[in-house]
Amino acid sequence: MGKACLKWTMLSSLALIFAGCATYPDPATTRQMTEKMVSEDFTAPTPALLKRLVQDRSQTICSRIGDAKLTQEEAAEVVKLARASIQYPASGKLVGDWKIGDNLAHDGAGDRIQGGRLEKRKENGGLCQNCHALAPGEINVGNVGPSLTGYGLLRGNSEAIAKLTYERIYNAWAYSPCSNMPRLGATRHLTPEQITHMVAYLLDPQSPINKR
Amino acid sequence: MPTTRGGIAAILLACLAVGGAAPALAQADDPLGVGRKMLAEDNPGELWIERGKSLFYQKRGPRNASLEQCDFGMGPGKLEGATARLPRYFPDTDKVQDLESRLLTCMVQLQGFNRDDVVKRAISRPASDGSDVEALALYITSRSNGMKMNVSLSHQKEYDMYKAGEYLFYRRSGQTDFACVQCHGEANKRIRLQDLIHMTDQKGVQEVVSTWPAYRGAHFVVRTMQWRLYDCFWQMRLPELKYASDTSIALITYLHYQGNGAVISVPGFKR
Numbered sequence: 001m002g003k004a005c006l007k008w009t010m011l012s013s014l015a016l017i018f019a020g021c022a023t024y025p026d027p028a029t030t031r032q033m034t035e036k037m038v039s040e041d042f043t044a045p046t047p048a049l050l051k052r053l054v055q056d057r058s059q060t061i062c063s064r065i066g067d068a069k070l071t072q073e074e075a076a077e078v079v080k081l082a083r084a085s086i087q088y089p090a091s092g093k094l095v096g097d098w099k100i101g102d103n104l105a106h107d108g109a110g111d112r113i114q115g116g117r118l119e120k121r122k123e124n125g126g127l128c129q130n131c132h133a134l135a136p137g138e139i140n141v142g143n144v145g146p147s148l149t150g151y152g153l154l155r156g157n158s159e160a161i162a163k164l165t166y167e168r169i170y171n172a173w174a175y176s177p178c179s180n181m182p183r184l185g186a187t188r189h190l191t192p193e194q195i196t197h198m199v200a201y202l203l204d205p206q207s208p209i210n211k212r
Numbered sequence: 213m214p215t216t217r218g219g220i221a222a223i224l225l226a227c228l229a230v231g232g233a234a235p236a237l238a239q240a241d242d243p244l245g246v247g248r249k250m251l252a253e254d255n256p257g258e259l260w261i262e263r264g265k266s267l268f269y270q271k272r273g274p275r276n277a278s279l280e281q282c283d284f285g286m287g288p289g290k291l292e293g294a295t296a297r298l299p300r301y302f303p304d305t306d307k308v309q310d311l312e313s314r315l316l317t318c319m320v321q322l323q324g325f326n327r328d329d330v331v332k333r334a335i336s337r338p339a340s341d342g343s344d345v346e347a348l349a350l351y352i353t354s355r356s357n358g359m360k361m362n363v364s365l366s367h368q369k370e371y372d373m374y375k376a377g378e379y380l381f382y383r384r385s386g387q388t389d390f391a392c393v394q395c396h397g398e399a400n401k402r403i404r405l406q407d408l409i410h411m412t413d414q415k416g417v418q419e420v421v422s423t424w425p426a427y428r429g430a431h432f433v434v435r436t437m438q439w440r441l442y443d444c445f446w447q448m449r450l451p452e453l454k455y456a457s458d459t460s461i462a463l464i465t466y467l468h469y470q471g472n473g474a475v476i477s478v479p480g481f482k483r
Contacts, residue, residue: 022368025375034376034383034462041457042450050451052386059384063391066382066412108404111387111449127388130403142403144395180394187387189449 045116057081062178075177082174082186086167089192094166094199095157101201102208104194105129111189124189126198127182135208145181148202152210157203165199257350257427257479260342260434264351267344273323282318284311284352291355293362296476299465301367308373310464312349312438313456319345331455335439338431346434350425353478361421361474363465370465373458377466380459381411390448392463406483411467421471423480430483437464 025033044050055063058081061074070078088094107125111118128134133147155161168175170185170192184190190198201207268279284294285302299310305317312334319325336343365371384391395403396411410416424437441460445453453460 022366022371024371030372030375030379033372034379034459037376037458037462038380038383041454041459042445042452043454044451052450055383055385059389062389063382063384065378112446113449113452114446116452140404142401142405144398144401144403144408182388182390187389189387 043116044113045118049113049118058173058178058183062173064178070178078173078177079175082171082177082183085183085186086170086174087185087192088166089196091193094159094162094196095203096193096196096198096200098197098200098204098207100194101126101197101199104190104198105134105201123191123194126184126190126194128198131180136211148209150210150212152203152205152207153212155203157205162199162203165202166195169195169198255427255479255481256432257425257434257481260347260350260425260427260479261354262351263342264347264349264354267348268351273319273325275322275324277322277324279315279318279322279348281322282315284314291352293356293359295353295356296359296362297364299363299370299373299461299468301369306369307458308367308369308461308465310437310456310461310468311352312345312436313461315345315348315352316456334455335436335442336433338433340433342433346425346436349436350434350479353425353476356476357478359476361418361468361472361476363468363472365469373462373465374469376458376462377464380463381466386448386450388449392444411470414470414473417467417471418474421468422474422476423478423482425478426480426482428482434479435482 038053042050042053044052058078061070061078064070104126105128108127108130109119110121110124113119128148129138129141131142131144133141133143133149136149151165155165164175168181169190171183172179172181173183173186182189185192185195202209204210271278280289282288283302283304284291285297285300286292286294295311298314299308301308302314302317307313309317316327316330316334319330320327330345333343334345336346365374381392384394393412395401395408396416399410399413399416401408401410409420411420424440425434427433428435438455438460441463442453442455445451
């Protein structure tokens, strides 16, 4: 009798837990379930474009929920991967044409997918204006990222600064792991040559960004 | 036997405690309310409400049926307060559904429309007459105007969708490395001059969940939450989010639950 009763208690408890006590799934289940959704819930003109949804290792590490902090090991891995990703232009010249960079900085178009079509352009825009203050007095600029006004005035235009600037645009996570800044070169949004023009736009004393 | 009863009671209490742990959310102060009210008084989106209403009661589709038998969770045809509780789990489809996916279910099952056809037309072209779904979604939501958003999690699939939505909100991918939180995780941020709503903040997320469908000035049409999500993924350079997909419903479940307590006021008015 006692044994049967115990068994019944356990069974009914289990039934209650499953039927009446639904609760949050654990992180591994959530991940598995949601990744399946992501793999099924988007369309693209070509299978290659669907791959944009697949996370690389750094993106996985950087997708922390809520206030979860990056561990030292994770940060080190992201930095290491970022450093390894950086490629320099074939010419070896890191400072290009600031006028081209100015246009790029104010261009937010390219590579979007709508109505089953890819927005094809020769080159993508640099997106800078969306998030950063640029030349003094420019109003139509975002503030998600820090102001870049006077970038070169503050830092000079030495070779070391040019290299640092190039690398920060190519892969910002080499210096600030998991920051909001897209890894514009590493994800192939921009070409190395385009980035040299943006370096020039930031550093050249003639660039509007460095005018007072 | 007392042990058994005691055990069950304890479990029930534990369940109640978990269920009751959801914080009672107070209505937010709204300093911008006056300006928004002024805008809303001239909101062209109002015109869509009447259209949505007549579409709802009209006999339409291959089955020549109205939507009066559609159950949005409060019983067939009961629209008062229905949107305030969406998304929720529906036993007949065995799915968690948001307003638009539920509407789609009814248009297919009751009226006999072809699902793909409805989906293809759901998001209208800018400066067009708008779609039936946009008008219907607005009309149905307007029947919850003045009520507080009150989404609950009780079915396991509701908990699952909530957590999936949270995961998606922070999931970075694509060539911009963006998740939702990159743009919507801090106060007083802008993309160029456009304000970004701070969605990890209660007031911010409440503003979102209570104002869609909304009249979008730049498009001259009423837009829905499904469109809002689709458009974010577009700008993030990701593939196209399928209309009424689980991914979209998960994000809406996450946001709506966070926004509980917000007083629904549609149509919203967006730039």
